Amino acid sequence: MNKLRLQPYLLSICIGLLVSSFAKASETIPLTIDLSEDGKIQQQTNRIILLYVSAPHCAFCKKLEKEVLFPLIRSGEYQDKIILRKIDWTSSISIKNFSGKSMNPKAFLKNYNIQITPTLLFLDTNGNQVIDKLLGYRGGEFFWYYFDVAIEKANKRLAKLIIAK
Numbered sequence: 001m002n003k004l005r006l007q008p009y010l011l012s013i014c015i016g017l018l019v020s021s022f023a024k025a026s027e028t029i030p031l032t033i034d035l036s037e038d039g040k041i042q043q044q045t046n047r048i049i050l051l052y053v054s055a056p057h058c059a060f061c062k063k064l065e066k067e068v069l070f071p072l073i074r075s076g077e078y079q080d081k082i083i084l085r086k087i088d089w090t091s092s093i094s095i096k097n098f099s100g101k102s103m104n105p106k107a108f109l110k111n112y113n114i115q116i117t118p119t120l121l122f123l124d125t126n127g128n129q130v131i132d133k134l135l136g137y138r139g140g141e142f143f144w145y146y147f148d149v150a151i152e153k154a155n156k157r158l159a160k161l162i163i164a165k
Contacts, residue, residue, distance in 0.1 A: 027070040029086040032105075034096040038083055039125040046162060048130060048154040050082040051121040053109060055090050058117045064137040068147065081151055089114060098127035120147075122154035124161060130154045 029052060032038075042049050052069065054061040072078050087095065087105050094102040112121055112133070120134040131154045137143065 027065075027073065029065065029069055029073070029084060032085045032087040032095050034100075035085075035098045035127065036096050036100040038085060039098050039127070041083055042125050045080075045083070046155075046159065047081055047083050048151065048158050049121075049123040049125075050084050050151070050154075051123055052084065052086045053089055053112075053114050053117055053119040053121065054086060055088060055117045057090075060137045061118045063139060064118045067139060068137070068143065078151070081155060089117065098125070120150070122150060124158055130157045130161070 032051065035049075038049055041047075052064075054065075069084070073084070078084075087109070089105050089109050091105050094104055095108060096102055097108055111127075112119075112129070116136055118137050122130045122133070124130050131150060134146065134150055
């Protein structure tokens with residue numbers, strides 16, 4: 001009899017752990033590994049590459065992730081608008097740039113004159129900035145507005161570039 005009472009309790013704990021681990025799994029931003037592959041995806045889908053530059057010690061990065069980027073991922077609303085990638089500018093792990101050359105993140109980011117984190121870059125297939133980068137994050141409702149406007153503007157500019165080719 002005690003075993004029967006215990007089973008629903010254990011089942012609810014297991015379900016809770018599964019839901020919790022799924023929520024955490026959906027709250028990950030794909031790390032930049034091979035931007036030449038991301039460029040190919042961009043060519044096929046005509047979505048802007050949104051490169052999120054962060055650092056592990058950056059409190060504003062953690063706040064941006066919690067308040068903007070994780071909700072953005074969970075919502076699914078931006079899936080057809082952006083290719084989101086994260087790059088840790090303090091990392092020593094090599095990445096492939098847009099031409100397929102391996103380099104460390106700091107050397108790669110030198111081309112974009114990154115001086116603070118978080119920074120959001122809006123890039124085309126070749127790694128060119130389509131619009132100005134968004135610098136920093138303090139929070140607030142206005143950021144979502146500027147963020148949405150930036151994504152829309154970047155995708156429109158990208159579409160014009162594609163038509164011009």
